[in-house]
Amino acid sequence: MVKNIAILGSTGSIGKNALKVIDALGSSYRVAALSAHSNIQLLAEQIRRYEPGFVAVTNPDYGKNLRESIDELKTEIMLGPDGLVEIAQLDEVDTVIAAVVGSAGLPAILAAAKSGKQLAIANKEPLVIAGQLLMNLANQNNSTILPVDSEHSAIFQAMQSGSREEVNKIILTASGGPFRKETAENIKNVSLEQTLAHPTWEMGPKITVDSATMMNKAFEVIEAHWLFDMPTEKIDVLIHPESIVHSLVEFVDGSIIAQLGEPDMCLPIQYALTYPRRVAGIARPLRLDKIGSLRFEKPNLEIFRALKLGFEVAQKGGTAAVVFNAANEAAVEEFLAGRINFVNIIELIEDCLNKHDAKTTLSLEDIFEADSWARREVAANIKHTTQNAGTN
Numbered sequence: 001m002v003k004n005i006a007i008l009g010s011t012g013s014i015g016k017n018a019l020k021v022i023d024a025l026g027s028s029y030r031v032a033a034l035s036a037h038s039n040i041q042l043l044a045e046q047i048r049r050y051e052p053g054f055v056a057v058t059n060p061d062y063g064k065n066l067r068e069s070i071d072e073l074k075t076e077i078m079l080g081p082d083g084l085v086e087i088a089q090l091d092e093v094d095t096v097i098a099a100v101v102g103s104a105g106l107p108a109i110l111a112a113a114k115s116g117k118q119l120a121i122a123n124k125e126p127l128v129i130a131g132q133l134l135m136n137l138a139n140q141n142n143s144t145i146l147p148v149d150s151e152h153s154a155i156f157q158a159m160q161s162g163s164r165e166e167v168n169k170i171i172l173t174a175s176g177g178p179f180r181k182e183t184a185e186n187i188k189n190v191s192l193e194q195t196l197a198h199p200t201w202e203m204g205p206k207i208t209v210d211s212a213t214m215m216n217k218a219f220e221v222i223e224a225h226w227l228f229d230m231p232t233e234k235i236d237v238l239i240h241p242e243s244i245v246h247s248l249v250e251f252v253d254g255s256i257i258a259q260l261g262e263p264d265m266c267l268p269i270q271y272a273l274t275y276p277r278r279v280a281g282i283a284r285p286l287r288l289d290k291i292g293s294l295r296f297e298k299p300n301l302e303i304f305r306a307l308k309l310g311f312e313v314a315q316k317g318g319t320a321a322v323v324f325n326a327a328n329e330a331a332v333e334e335f336l337a338g339r340i341n342f343v344n345i346i347e348l349i350e351d352c353l354n355k356h357d358a359k360t361t362l363s364l365e366d367i368f369e370a371d372s373w374a375r376r377e378v379a380a381n382i383k384h385t386t387q388n389a390g391t392n
């Protein structure tokens with residue numbers, strides 16, 4: 001049977017890797033729909049190569065000229081954010097790979113869950129800010145959520161060796177970022193340049209900063225909490241500088257099952273597509289003899305306050321996680337622009353969470369409202385601080 005796939009965000013790094021994986025999987029996997037925001041040139045190339053029935057261009061200004069560049073092809077083009085929601089629920093689509101940056105893909109992801117699609121989720125925001133809403137919708141409509149984030153894919157894979165009731169806890173691994181050896185005192189003075197030098201994974205600037213603050217792992221705790229219906233007491237984080245063990249599951253009998261592999265997103269993408277089967281693909285097998293040793297250590301939660309906060313936010317649920325995510329996005333933007341210091345990122349987030357009156361029941365409106373509240377709050381806070389600094 002052919003599996004028809006929609007890739008939301010096909011011109012980004014996950015989207016491009018997903019197409020590579022589909023190429024290697026052969027003719028039982030078909031590209032049925034694609035979407036892009038602004039990289040129309042690459043989207044047109046992808047359309048000519050894969051001939052999907054449908055594409056969505058979320059920024060309508062960029063989509064206007066697409067018709068001309070693919071003239072003879074029958075692909076239906078849908079413009080604007082609604083187009084994304086439409087391709088996510090097409091009858092022709094079995095599996096949706098959601099790889100749209102940030103929270104922009106959320107309405108489409110919820111629509112896919114409502115239509116009972118298999119949903120492979122690659123970015124963190126959907127589960128972080130709308131985990132409860134998304135999992136409820138998926139459960140009600142028999143939609144399977146398949147993690148593509150490497151740690152969650154590892155946990156999902158390890159979980160196949162026992163029943164849900166036999167799981168004692170899950171252990172997320174973290175590279176620890178560039179500052180895993182820093183003291184609380186030293187971390188106050190780290191520069192933007194030092195922050196952007198990540199030891200193992202090569203990623204965009206926002207995610208690299210999130211890895212240095214360990215915010216990334218805090219988000220993954222929240223993701224795991226919803227995805228695997230796991231209370232925070234049963235989630236652990238271990239620093240593992242080699243980034244080879246992608247995560248582990250401890251079962252009630254004391255056995256720990258881990259998933260290992262090269263740091264390469266193609267493997268988790270492929271497993272999400274072929275699950276519950278395993279097939280030969282493009283991922284290179286790991287050479288453990290070349291790696292030699294694997295280290296694990298406990299993260300220092302006094303230094304990595306974001307991680308500590310992540311556990312609290314996961315427990316609180318509701319709009320707290322929305323504020324956590326949005327305040328971080330706003331603060332990281334300020335840091336990347338050179339307007340605040342590294343430690344100010346977590347201070348701004350903490351301040352924002354302290355002022356926030358969290359709602360427990362969630363709708364998309366609540367999510368977007370809490371999101372813009374947090375961004376306004378961070379902006380106001382920075383303005384206030386720089387004004388004060390100016391008068392001193």
Ligand code: MG
Pocket residue numbers: 149150151220
């Ligand atoms: Mg990850």
